[in-house]
Amino acid sequence: MNQFSFGTKPVSCHAYNGDESKVAVSLNDEKVLIYRRAGAKWEKEAELIEHSGKVTGLDWAAKSNKLVSCSADRNAFVWQLNEKNVWKPELVVLRINRGAICVKWSPMENKFAVGTGSRVIAICYYDDDNKWWASKSIKKPIRSSVLAISWHPNNYLIAAGTSDHKCRVFSAYLKQIESKPTGNEWGSRLPFGELLAEYGSANGGWVHDVEFNHDGTAVAWVSHNSSVGYARAGAEPTSTLTSFLPFSACQWTSANTLVAVGFDCKPFIFQLGAQGFTYVDTCDKDDTGSGVISSSRNMWQQMDNKGTTENTTQLKSRHKNSILEVRPCRAGFSTCAADGQIIQWDFNQLAKSLGNLTI
Numbered sequence: 310m311n312q313f314s315f316g317t318k319p320v321s322c323h324a325y326n327g328d329e330s331k332v333a334v335s336l337n338d339e340k341v342l343i344y345r346r347a348g349a350k351w352e353k354e355a356e357l358i359e360h361s362g363k364v365t366g367l368d369w370a371a372k373s374n375k376l377v378s379c380s381a382d383r384n385a386f387v388w389q390l391n392e393k394n395v396w397k398p399e400l401v402v403l404r405i406n407r408g409a410i411c412v413k414w415s416p417m418e419n420k421f422a423v424g425t426g427s428r429v430i431a432i433c434y435y436d437d438d439n440k441w442w443a444s445k446s447i448k449k450p451i452r453s454s455v456l457a458i459s460w461h462p463n464n465y466l467i468a469a470g471t472s473d474h475k476c477r478v479f480s481a482y483l484k485q486i487e488s489k490p491t492g493n494e495w496g497s498r499l500p501f502g503e504l505l506a507e508y509g510s511a512n513g514g515w516v517h518d519v520e521f522n523h524d525g526t527a528v529a530w531v532s533h534n535s536s537v538g539y540a541r542a543g544a545e546p547t548s549t550l551t552s553f554l555p556f557s558a559c560q561w562t563s564a565n566t567l568v569a570v571g572f573d574c575k576p577f578i579f580q581l582g583a584q585g586f587t588y589v590d591t592c593d594k595d596d597t598g599s600g601v602i603s604s605s606r607n608m609w610q611q612m613d614n615k616g617t618t619e620n621t622t623q624l625k626s627r628h629k630n631s632i633l634e635v636r637p638c639r640a641g642f643s644t645c646a647a648d649g650q651i652i653q654w655d656f657n658q659l660a661k662s663l664g665n666l667t668i
Contacts, residue, residue: 311640311653312627313351315344320645322364322634327371329639332651333378335364341378341388343396359386359398366412366423373418377401379409385423385433387442401442403431411457417464419486424455430469432481432501447479447502457518457558461525465490465499468528470516475509476530476538494526494542508538508546517571518558529586531556531569537579537586547585553577560635560642562656568592570632570644574624576654578663592654593626594662627652 318336325332330346331354339360344351362382369376376396379385383405386398403409407426414421423431423444428451431444453473460467460481467481480503482490492498496505506528509516514533521528527541533555540546554572562568565581575593579586630647637643641656 310627310655310658311349313651314649315351315651316649318649319630319633319647320649320651321647322367323636323643323645323651324367324369324376325636325638325643326369326374326376333367333369333376334645334651335367335378336649338363339380339382340364341367341376355396357388357396357398360384362408365408365410368412368414368421370414370418375414375418377412377414377421379412379423381408383408385409385412385431385442387421399440399442401433401444403433403444404446405429405431407454410454413458413460415460415464415481416462419464420481420483422458422460422467422481424458424469426454428453428455430455430458430467430479430481432467432483434483434486445483445501447481449502450504450507451475451477456515457530459520459528461495461521462523463490463493463525466493466495466505466521466525468519468521468530470519470530472515474511474513474515474532475507476516476519476528476540477504477508478506478528479504506540506542508540513538513548514555517556520559520561520567522561523564529559529561529567531559531571537567537569539581539585549579549586549588551577551588557631557633558635560637562642568635568642570635572631574628574630574632574646575626576632576635576642576644590663592659592663593628 321335321337323334341357343355345354360380362380366379376388385401388396405425405427411424420434430447433442433444436443457470465482468478480499519530530538536548536550538548556569556571559569567579568576570576578589580589628646632644632646634645641654643653645651
């Protein structure tokens with residue numbers, strides 16, 4: 310495992326460049342910080358100041374080296390290095406009246422999607438005539454904030470998780486910049502904004518994250534009721550309710566394995582079976598249980614036994630606070646958390662500690 314500290318402020322989101330020699334992070338404020346890898350540590354290389362509100366999402370295009378950021382200030386910017394090696398922002402016309410929440414480049418990097426608090430998904434593309442990034446909005450039937458987005462490998466479809474307790478799959482085909490798509494397992498009619506699938510229930514909780522699998526034939530999602538959902542195209546969904554604290558993010562690590570992270574401060578491994586996902590183990594073998602729960606229990610015991618709120622319980626997990634995001638990286642996957650840390654989890658090491666489980 311590679312464990313890095315960026316101070317005491319939460320790392321709310323992060324993104325690597327193509328060769329992972331650099332990482333962009335937001336420390337829960339309006340700045341985007343660029344760090345360069347220097348041996349076993351990261352050195353700050355640039356500070357991008359254009360947003361006036363908290364940066365809520367980052368994504369770095371691996372091939373074109375373009376960095377996109379979105380913010381609670383209702384804006385997004387595409388950042389590019391100029392000939393003087395200085396990062397310059399390009400305007401994105403979002404036309405939203407609430408904050409932007411998340412952002413993701415499409416696989417071909419010719420467009421990106423922004424999830425917003427305005428109950429819309431903005432699909433953005435470059436407008437050569439005006440020299441800015443224009444957008445088209447997917448609105449219906451979204452009834453609340455868009456908390457997470459995931460692109461299908463074919464570059465045409467997008468999945469969204471929302472706070473109206475739903476996971477949905479839409480067509481994000483833009484005739485302005487791409488050829489007409491053919492039908493696939495999700496549907497044969499693919500005009501822009503077409504709703505292709507909808508999953509979830511009224512008591513399912515906010516859908517905090519959603520991810521297409523590697524071939525785009527299925528989606529997985531995590532909800533605030535501590536459940537992990539799964540659905541193949543055209544089939545009935547399944548939902549696995551767990552006893553853990555709520556999950557905030559998830560990531561496929563193989564065709565049948567999912568990592569879910571959240572308020573329990575450690576990654577959990579789920580394996581896909583005939584009845585959906587089944588919990589297998591935690592990636593953090595140093596942890597003996599939920600730090601949040603044991604810490605709270607200890608506090609009340611201290612009050613009962615000693616008449617004090619002093620709490621000496623120390624979390625045994627590597628992360629010391631809620632994990633906010635999980636991303637793929639070359640070694641395996643990477644997590645950032647409210648403890649100011651980024652941890653890169655190595656598949657080879659995890660496979661040995663988990664009894665050679667394929668992850």
